[in-house]
Amino acid sequence: ETKSRDRGGCIAFEAEMDARYLDRQRLKSDLREALNSGALSVSYQPMYTPDGSRVECCEALARWTHPERGPVPPSVFIQLAEEMGLVTDITRFVLRQACRDCSTWPQGVAVSVNLSVLDLRDRQIVEIVGKALDEAGLDPARLHLEVTESCLMDEPAKGQSLLDELRERGMTIAIDDFGTGYSSLSSLDALPVSIIKIDRSFVRNIRGDARRFKLLRSAVNLARALGLKAVVEGVETVDELQLINNHRCADLIQGFVFSAPMPASAIRDLCKPRVRKRTTKASRSHIA
Ligand code: C2E
Numbered sequence: 218e219t220k221s222r223d224r225g226g227c228i229a230f231e232a233e234m235d236a237r238y239l240d241r242q243r244l245k246s247d248l249r250e251a252l253n254s255g256a257l258s259v260s261y262q263p264m265y266t267p268d269g270s271r272v273e274c275c276e277a278l279a280r281w282t283h284p285e286r287g288p289v290p291p292s293v294f295i296q297l298a299e300e301m302g303l304v305t306d307i308t309r310f311v312l313r314q315a316c317r318d319c320s321t322w323p324q325g326v327a328v329s330v331n332l333s334v335l336d337l338r339d340r341q342i343v344e345i346v347g348k349a350l351d352e353a354g355l356d357p358a359r360l361h362l363e364v365t366e367s368c369l370m371d372e373p374a375k376g377q378s379l380l381d382e383l384r385e386r387g388m389t390i391a392i393d394d395f396g397t398g399y400s401s402l403s404s405l406d407a408l409p410v411s412i413i414k415i416d417r418s419f420v421r422n423i424r425g426d427a428r429r430f431k432l433l434r435s436a437v438n439l440a441r442a443l444g445l446k447a448v449v450e451g452v453e454t455v456d457e458l459q460l461i462n463n464h465r466c467a468d469l470i471q472g473f474v475f476s477a478p479m480p481a482s483a484i485r486d487l488c489k490p491r492v493r494k495r496t497t498k499a500s501r502s503h504i505a
């Protein structure tokens with residue numbers, strides 16, 4: 218009796234696995250279709266100076282709205298694309314769109330694009346990036362490229378020489394999700410990197426736990442000691458922002474406290490140089 222019940226559980230489990238597998242297969246073919254039919258888009262999240270007065274860069278974030286399921290998170294579809302060998306096509310799409318959009322923003326605002334670990338396995342990424350810049354007529358200095366620590370651990374020599382080449386062409390390299398991977402501090406020093414984006418897990422609970430905050434501060438100080446800029450990601454509340462600013466513990470801030478990701482046109486309006494009304498300034502002063 219017990220046996221048959223176990224067996225039943227097992228069959229149910231297998232059935233569920235099958236369903237999930239089919240679901241992923243289905244999603245994969247839908248993703249291929251989405252890439253060809255223009256169902257992918259790009260949103261942008263601003264990185265602000267800590268006082269919130271100026272946007273220095275906006276991160277391009279891929280978006281997919283599935284016709285039946287609605288929005289599929291990039292954490293899901295980027296992984297599917299990697300499994301399908303399709304991720305560089307998504308990178309190309311995001312790069313082209315990002316360069317085009319950035320060329321409509323004020324000169325002082327850069328755009329940052331995420332690269333997949335698989336993009337750094339092949340030299341063609343250098344041409345893809347170059348083409349996107351040329352098409353948009355964008356100064357390479359306005360393009361940042363984000364790579365994760367694990368990107369660089371997989372195939373350090375190849376990845377590093379590609380990044381060296383991109384940097385020689387004038388782009389800025391950022392390490393994304395810093396502190397969640399396994400990069401050694403010595404390899405960090407050898408990489409052609411100018412920006413460290415400290416993972417948002419370092420911000421969680423900094424108000425309630427002094428040790429958490431010390432960890433965040435050490436990561437920021439490490440970046441600065443190496444002459445790098447520290448972007449603190451995932452700042453959600455005014456309390457967190459105040460604590461960070463009281464200790465001057467960020468060079469740039471990217472988080473919901475200032476802004477969620479938004480369409481390119483909204484970024485254009487946001488960054489438009491304008492004379493601030495006194496009321497705007499006053500209402501902002503609480504976050505400074
Ligand atoms: P990421 O590169 O670390 O991007 C930051 C993520 O944190 C974004 O999620 C953003 O919406 C989210 N975020 C920003 N501020 C806050 C905050 O205050 N609180 C919280 N809870 N979240 C915040 P998103 O857009 O869902 O992207 C997730 C990940 O998917 C990205 O993490 C990146 O690894 C990947 N991704 C997104 N677009 C692309 C792309 O075009 N190419 C590649 N290769 N990966 C991408």
Ligand code: MG
Pocket residue numbers: 276331363393
């Ligand atoms: Mg990123």
Ligand code: MG
Pocket residue numbers: 393394414416417450
């Ligand atoms: Mg990140």
Ligand code: MG
Pocket residue numbers: 393394
């Ligand atoms: Mg990430």
